[in-house]
Amino acid sequence: MSVPPPGRFSLNQATTQHWPLADVVAGCVAAGVAGIGLWREPVAEYGLRRAATMVRDAGLTVTSLCRGGFFTTEGWREDNLRAIDEAATLGTPVLVLVAGGLPPGSRDIDGARRRVADAVAELAPHAASAGVTLAIEPLHPMFSADRCVIATLGQALDIAERFEPGVVGVVVDAYHVWWDDTVYAQIARAGARIAAFQVCDWVTPLPEGVLLGRALPGDGCIELRRLREAVDAAGYTGPVEVEVFSSEVWARPGREVLHASVAGYLRHVA
């Protein structure tokens, strides 16, 4: 059977959560996938340098590393400096930052947001010298309290624009921004700040905790192609990462999920 080439498709390894890293790499090579988005925990488990070598030897491009951020937790500075170094070792130009939620017991969301801006300012020089772009990812507002106080692309850009585009950028993740009536204007505003573009789909009902209820591209209600065309029109020419947090998807075999991700990308995004 002839399969169309997956083009800009990149597999974010979170989509195949329980697939061992070596199998993910082999699976991508077998499927003709050129890009892979990695997570720090499975990379550390495999061994950072060993993982970097394996991925490079396989001919894969590491499209992003998830993730730094969580600036309201203790030890954030050292952890984020390490994350920048890990991204450089893996050869990826993009470190995804998820800001973190409110500190326990706090109601001060403005304060938490200022802290994100301050933290990015502290990290920027090290990122610049490492050649890694800090990519601020706004998460859906349902995560504002406990996971990410940056809730819109506009907010992410308000911070990113204080820095050089190559040093601080933004992640456009369709799942987190699709509902925003200003998203197309903000994507146009973002332009060269767009460091990464991620897709999955929105389905209801949301599960308890709301984290693991996402769907493969095409299985929900997001205008994925329209968003992809918008980031392209803004000048983005990089990879399109399929990143799906889903207990249902995670229960399926890795290879099957990879093929379904490529198919969903080709049919609903490309």
Added chain:
Amino acid sequence: MSVPPPGRFSLNQATTQHWPLADVVAGCVAAGVAGIGLWREPVAEYGLRRAATMVRDAGLTVTSLCRGGFFTTEGWREDNLRAIDEAATLGTPVLVLVAGGLPPGSRDIDGARRRVADAVAELAPHAASAGVTLAIEPLHPMFSADRCVIATLGQALDIAERFEPGVVGVVVDAYHVWWDDTVYAQIARAGARIAAFQVCDWVTPLPEGVLLGRALPGDGCIELRRLREAVDAAGYTGPVEVEVFSSEVWARPGREVLHASVAGYLRHVA
């Protein structure tokens, strides 16, 4: 025991979901509460005119009626015209509108939003002649797909501002708007458009379906007093409705929940 007067406090009857209407009314009178927010279903069950008479005879003000809207479902026009008449019969100046989500299988969120604006335009003349304000309520973006395509106060105002302030206004519900970094600017913009102000609190983890995970004022992370001061500064002098959708709160006796609502309002909102 001497209890402070509840002032602008109004009990939205959804907070005491399983308390029969006659008991809610008697409970409010006994607690010195002057305002009550009603829902169409329990009112219809009790009998519209009978409910209107009971509430009036008890000396209570009906601060709002929930709800019209759901403009993507069949029969929305007739249903909303009836809702306007019901509000007039109950003597409340405010009909809360929840826009509705995407039609089944649709990805066209812009189209659904245009439909909301068109529907409000169709209903406005009848509302004006009935003396009822159509109060567009933005719901949290986690409901955009299946419950309400109007996700921000800014969007609600974009529609409301096409009409006279007494005819179309907005609801500011703290639970739905607290995460928005533009909310204080939008509240100032809203001014006399603010037809209702509702409060409850945000807690995590969200339950499956995300509808029934709200908390009594003070039990979560929302800056409720700051939001109340902002609507006041915008010129709002109306009631503050405590409206809590929560399976935990709903499992408690109505009288206890009413007293806890008043206490939470006095301590964290007033």
